[in-house]
Amino acid sequence: MPLFQTIQFNETTKILIWQITESLEELLSKVVLKEKTQLRLNGMKSQMHQRAFLSVRMLIQEMGFTDHELHYDEFGKPYFDCHNYISITHSHDFAAIIISDETVGIDMELQREKILRIADKFVDTENSYLSLNSGTDNIADYIRELTIIWGAKEAIFKIRNEKGISFKDHIRIDAFSLDQNQTEASLHFNDLVIEFNVHYKEMKSDISGQNFTLVYAFEK
Ligand SMILES: CC(C)(COP(=O)(O)OP(=O)(O)OC[C@H]1O[C@@H](n2cnc3c(N)ncnc32)[C@H](O)[C@@H]1OP(=O)(O)O)[C@@H](O)C(=O)NCCC(=O)NCCS
16 A cells, blocks of 8 residues: 555645555656665665665655655755755654654654563653553553653654764653643753654554554654
């Protein structure tokens, strides 16, 4: 299935999600790649990574852009020739992009138990409101919450793209509820405090039946 979902967030911000069902050959036949991109594709070890990478090009084409207009800075952050901002993510069955005239970051994560083992590495102030601490011993909800926090921190990191940012020490995600779809966050780094609006949405893959969390953030 090609385009899985489109979110017109506001007049100038659009999110496109691709569910990756096509073969490598099928995707290759549908995208036009510049030489630099083709070389990067050739160097990828896994076919899944290649299919995700090409699915992003499908999304870019869907938005009326071409691969020729997409570039990467020295840290791997994507940008366009024009004034639009772009952020990219891929995770297992999905690839997604956000394009906006505001500074944005996006992240997609598979909800999985493994996150329980690494929570300590990226959660700090958020412990004050996480559901396991407020008496509910619902592990499934706790995993969903942790995945939102992780995704939000990745999205914020992608916006700022600064060396030395620690998810645990420098990025704080405000309290949120699984019933809602937004919260706020702040980055405390290099004597500056920068605020963000964070939005999240969960979705199930038609391919694997697994649950994913999409998070995108705007710098205020
Ligand atoms: C670079 C990073 C943000 C990528 O995120 P990820 O969840 O691994 O992978 P995603 O699929 O969501 O995102 C990959 C895309 O992010 C973009 N990206 C890569 N580096 C980037 C950067 N420095 N800034 C912004 N965007 C970046 C690229 O578009 C890339 O896809 P593409 O190369 O195919 O176009 C991530 O690996 C990273 O370095 N995070 C910060 C490190 C850290 O502190 N980790 C946690 C410690 S507890």
